[in-house]
Amino acid sequence: MLGAVFGNHSTRSWIFVMHPIVNIAVRAARRAGDIIMRSADRIDTVSIVTKGKNDFASDVDKRAEAEIIKIIRKAYPNHGILAEESGGDSSADTLWIIDPLDGTTNYLHGLPHYAVSIAMQHRGKLEHAVVYDPVRQELFTASRGAGAQLNERRIRVAPAKDLSGTLLGTGFPFRSEQHIDAYLGMFKALFQHAADIRRPGSAALDLAYVAAGRLDGFWEIGLSKWDIAGGALLVREAGGLVGDFAGGENFMESGNLVAANPRIFKEILQTIRPHLTPDLQK
Numbered sequence: 185m186l187g188a189v190f191g192n193h194s195t196r197s198w199i200f201v202m203h204p205i206v207n208i209a210v211r212a213a214r215r216a217g218d219i220i221m222r223s224a225d226r227i228d229t230v231s232i233v234t235k236g237k238n239d240f241a242s243d244v245d246k247r248a249e250a251e252i253i254k255i256i257r258k259a260y261p262n263h264g265i266l267a268e269e270s271g272g273d274s275s276a277d278t279l280w281i282i283d284p285l286d287g288t289t290n291y292l293h294g295l296p297h298y299a300v301s302i303a304m305q306h307r308g309k310l311e312h313a314v315v316y317d318p319v320r321q322e323l324f325t326a327s328r329g330a331g332a333q334l335n336e337r338r339i340r341v342a343p344a345k346d347l348s349g350t351l352l353g354t355g356f357p358f359r360s361e362q363h364i365d366a367y368l369g370m371f372k373a374l375f376q377h378a379a380d381i382r383r384p385g386s387a388a389l390d391l392a393y394v395a396a397g398r399l400d401g402f403w404e405i406g407l408s409k410w411d412i413a414g415g416a417l418l419v420r421e422a423g424g425l426v427g428d429f430a431g432g433e434n435f436m437e438s439g440n441l442v443a444a445n446p447r448i449f450k451e452i453l454q455t456i457r458p459h460l461t462p463d464l465q466k
């Protein structure tokens with residue numbers, strides 16, 4: 185059974201019933217959120233490792249991830265897990281895809297904008313998603329075919345008809361210098377059409393904000409599966425489209441992603457097309 189809404193038109197009292205899998209994901213995301221917030225105002229005590237160029241993880245990322253995995257494994261011992269800090273086998277039929285702290289750079293700078301992202305996919309199809317912002321206590325949830333919610337209220341993508349007047353989100357290619365020129369070409373082209381562009385620093389939250397209509401669209405080069413999985417389902421269930429730079433389904437593999445309502449999605453693709461190098465065509 186998918187998540188469902190039961191209600192009564194005369195009293196306007198609506199009860200949203202979450203899918204049991206989403207309930208587990210929410211429990212795990214909130215527990216991870218507690219771990220994250222406990223250290224948020226004493227970042228100087230957090231130990232940090234550099235995983236690669238401009239790529240950091242802290243013991244908070246690791247502890248939050250361990251807690252999420254513990255809760256999921258207890259409920260679903262036979263499911264596969266792919267998690268940013270501990271890896272895993274992505275070939276399992278039923279796979280949980282976890283980013284325990286999306287926006288680590290913000291977190292480590294005391295910039296209060298980051299999230300926990302937990303998604304479940306079955307045979308390659310995203311089925312359930314939770315993105316939780318522990319600072320604002322905003323909980324974004326979705327199950328395939330049952331819509332997307334923010335704190336249990338239905339959300340929809342923004343209704344913009346074209347790029348003029350839109351607010352777009354993006355991420356910079358700060359770990360892949362080879363894409364800087366292509367990226368700046370895309371940025372300039374979109375910037376000339378949109379009202380403005382934001383780089384908030386958490387792809388999972390950026391996508392949740394597209395789902396909630398706070399951003400009209402989003403694009404980024406070279407994301408990882410755990411940055412994308414939760415937010416992509418939220419956008420789709422909120423009536424938006426998610427695709428790679430050719431508009432196709434390869435975004436989980438390539439990490440190149442565009443998300444928006446169907447009209448803005450098409451216009452973003454058309455606008456960035458002249459700036460795509462061969463390795464950004466999907």
Ligand code: IPD
Pocket residue numbers: 240283285286287288289355356384385386387388404406407408411
């Ligand atoms: C990062 C954030 C950021 C995006 C990066 C991601 P992390 O995730 O989502 O917004 O630009 O590409 O890697 O490292 O903070 O989990």
Ligand code: CA
Pocket residue numbers: 283285286287410411
């Ligand atoms: Ca991430």
Ligand code: CA
Pocket residue numbers: 245268283284285286287288
């Ligand atoms: Ca992370």
